[in-house]
Amino acid sequence: MSDETHPDPEPARVDHGVPVGRGVFLGTVVAGVSSLLWGKAAWDRVSGTVAPVAERLVPVLPSSGWRIYSVAAHLPTFDRATWRLSIGGHVDRPQTLDYAALLELPRVEQVSTFHCVTGWTVRNVRWAGVRINDVIGPAKPRAGAGALHFVSAEKPYDDYLTLQQAQLADVLLAYEMDGKPLSRGHGAPLRLVIPDMYGYKNVKWLERIDVVPRVHDGYWEALGYDRDAWVGHSNGYGA
């Protein structure tokens, strides 16, 4: 086992070997770079099998597909007693809703897919919440209103939708996700859900909605992202 006194049976012919390392190196680099073209499709195909196993083995992994992105130093903390949603701007009757009043509004449920502009996707998310009209309507928007300004408690995160975009059938103000109250990382207690647009338009930690004449750049648009963030048709995708 131990002593290798004379390792080479033919000392005259020294085996210098073949340069395999550079092949492995280049092959790995080429395979990795090429995965920029097929990686997401491949992962989408196997993630249905891999993710549940990974989630059981290592529960802290984001196996369900969700990542938590934030812009402020600390995520806002939801306090049921003090939380308010205010509706203002170009309206006749500004409103303030507390959490109990929010839950009393007509409840709707929907299952939709969430796409992040950075490439990850979560399918079949079960949302529950309220339609925007049920929240905005009582405030009586004035003539000339053309857009909504969604303001997050996480400063300086905000974004805009045109009224037309906000009226899409599956746009929701969600307070539940997958059967549980919205968690802190997902924007507790209330977030905007607009499945046809990338995640950055789905403002989390909502604390104010202002009715405004027209859209402006929100937080991410000021950093170069598209105002109309249609999934697959914006931000350089599907151009």
Added chain:
Amino acid sequence: MSYVRRFSRTERLFHWVNAAFFFTLLVTGLVLYLPSLEVAFGRRTLVKDVHFWTGVSWPCALLLVALAGDRRGLRRTAADLDRFDRDDFRWLTGRHAPQGRFNAGQKLNATLTAALTVLFVVSGLLLWFGERDTRLRFASTVVLHDGLAFAAFALLLGHLYLALIHPATRHALRGITVGSVSEEWAHRHHGKWSPD
């Protein structure tokens, strides 16, 4: 007990600079990646900046060590890691075969680590600049960067086990800390290696 030199000062510095950058990137990367850490720690923009600039400095620091240190020695080591002889192939198939200064597993680990480093830097730069220029935005960049992290983490676990825990191999740790290993150990594990 007599000792033989396994790693030069340059090689050890190269290793530990790489390790320091890798661990900083691993920790900041985990905060960015794991939802529980993100919620607990927050400060995403700060962590992201630290992660990005550490990643950019990583290859620069390694290049600096290589340029300022013993370049010829590093080249010789690289050539050594590159070449696989018949004993290396035998060793890789699980049979007993005498090994040189590096066994075939160490050669593969070094090669893969180098390739992963290149891919980390490329995909990391694409993530960063893809946020600023849609032409550099690919839907698969984040899949690649995450996949690399898992691959590198697996290699790291194996590396740490062999270097710190496995009784037969952990003596090798001496080589990368103080530079030398016992002659008897070298003879037993790296029979074809003749230290200079």
